Amino acid sequence: MGVGSRERLVVVGGDAAGMSAASQARRRRDGGGLEIVVFERGNFTSYSACGIPYLVGGVVADPGRLIARDPDTFRSAFDIEVYLRHEVTGIDLGRRAVRVRDLDGGGQRWEGFDQLMVATGAVPARPSLPGADAAGIHGVQVLDDGLAIRRVLDGQRPRRAVVVGGGYIGLEMAEALVMRGLQVALVDAAPQPMTTLDEDMGALVADALRKVGVTLHLGERVTGFDTAAGRVRAVTTANRVLPAELVILGLGVRPNTALARSAGLAVGATGGIITDRRMRTEAAGVWAAGDCVQTRHLVSGAPVAIALGTHANKQGRVAGINLGGGYATFPGVVGTAVSKICGVEVARTGLTEAQAVRAGFDPLAVVVASTTRAGYYPGAAPIKTKIVAERRSGRLLGAQIVGEEGAAKRIDGLAIALWNGMTVEEMTGLDLAYAPPFSPVWDPVLIAARKAADLVERTPCR
Known part of the structure; x- marks a missing residue:
């Protein structure tokens, strides 16, 4: 005491x-x-x-x-x-x-x-599968984990790696290993990586991974790990055997x-x-x-x-x-998260379309393609913005963004609107900053909000 x-x-x-x-x-x-x-x-x-994936990737x-x-x-x-x-x-x-x-x-x-x-x-979630405790299989949660993986990369020089799971850490680690020159395969039981996004937005992330050389095996479950002398040598699924000297578990925590x-x-x-x-x-x-x-x-x-x-x-x-004798409260969360994967920025807040349905809402959704800057300004890059709103009220329920540089931090404005219970119609009047190096005159967030508001207005109640 x-x-x-x-x-x-x-x-x-x-x-x-x-x-x-x-x-x-x-x-x-x-x-x-x-x-x-x-x-x-x-x-x-x-x-x-x-910062662990960036430490591993150099x-x-x-x-x-x-x-x-x-x-x-x-x-x-x-x-x-x-x-x-x-x-x-x-x-x-x-x-x-x-x-x-x-x-x-x-x-x-x-x-x-x-x-x-x-x-x-x-x-880190670790599967109860044969060989899951073998050397060479790494979870990623604390700094010691990242340092252990870096020692393997520097000392043992593995050539082939398999990432199991397509969440944030799994995808960021896949990119890090590609940067270190490894052949990387990723296995995920879901049909698209990053299940915190809806499938249509997750498909954009999958395309980005393929472009940098990550081989995706989606809709496949890992059934075990082949080992020799206590060390992993392959990952097995129902469809294939994937040789690996290094395995990263990206199954979440x-x-x-x-x-x-x-x-x-x-x-x-x-x-x-x-x-x-x-x-x-x-x-x-x-x-x-x-x-x-x-x-x-x-x-x-x-x-x-x-x-x-x-x-x-x-x-x-x-x-x-x-x-310390003061008074403070933590109100809760809306689930805002952001990541960069192989040059593609990914962001989300609130509920996906699928999560909204499971939560008992009757959602509507729009996806809008735009650019991060004025189209004529050098460096303008594609961005897709998805907004999920409640059918009758137009209340914002969630949003997702996938795009290139300058895309992801736009999620902050959507998170603030979500936090304050705004409708998509109210969002169309948001006074967002504009200059050609930063945004088109209609920011992608405003375009998406306007499209969502139009959809709410013309969609009959069920």
Whole structure:
């Protein structure tokens, strides 16, 4: 517990959510009133996991560029004690203590807490298939994963790689491996990569991957991994055998809640820890934030677990403000995400057409082709914008963008409109910036909104 009159905050996990919470709590309470101790099982704190594919691909050469603050900075500037390579293996809520294993020095000990922040993140989905634990098969979640893959590329010089799964990480890693000169195949059970897009927009991403030499095997499930001497040598599907010296799992991630479950904390339908809007769990003095929690989708109203650094940092900040004696809430998410894959920018927010149907809406959708700049201005590139709206009300439900340079960040305007519950008719009057180097006189967002509003007006109710 805290020493003397000092309260003690223990943080489990030293990346975005955990360190944001610790830093915010410290800003509001000095070291004389609050002791803060962080346990992180990895080798780094406060790093950009989103930068891992660019580290692997060589776009970012120095891993240190991905690290925002190291433990020495947290100790000297924030009076936050950080223990790297220390894994919390148990939480005893009755005893108000966590069991900590020193991964390098060995041994375990109990550390008391008054307040506990659970920020255990997510873990890559790993299929329960023959050979899935073989050497050469890598998930991608933490910086240590990226460094391990880079060591393989630099030291073993593999020639052939297979990426299993076509989500954001899978596609970004496929591009990174192409940049490193490997022959890359991608296997996905879905008919198109990136299932967070509708199929018509995902098809554009598939075309971009093929253009840079990625061989796609879509609509195929992996059935196992061929191994020799404990090392992967091929990926098998129902249709083929794909030789590989390196396999990347891009099957997405799931909330890392084993520790929370074993402690008796409530876990929701998404697999994430249940918290209130202030990031409190049901257990007194226990908080949670980041990829390990579930939150509310503000369009569908359903619980969701979306692993993004933006959410983790915001949730950690909210928890830290409350831990420090302030008041803050996290309202939920609309699912905004963006990526660059092989020169093509991809963005989405809200619900896809298929998700809107599953959520009980009666949606309409339009897809508009335009250019990122005025057509006569050098560098104008194609962009496709899809808007999903509710049939009767015209309420914006979601949007997707696929295009070349200058396309993706337009999703921010759509996300703001979605956040504020605007209709597509209201969006047609948005005062968006225009100059030929940046946009046609009718921005693609406005064209799509206008087309969607026209469709709503002329489509009868069902």
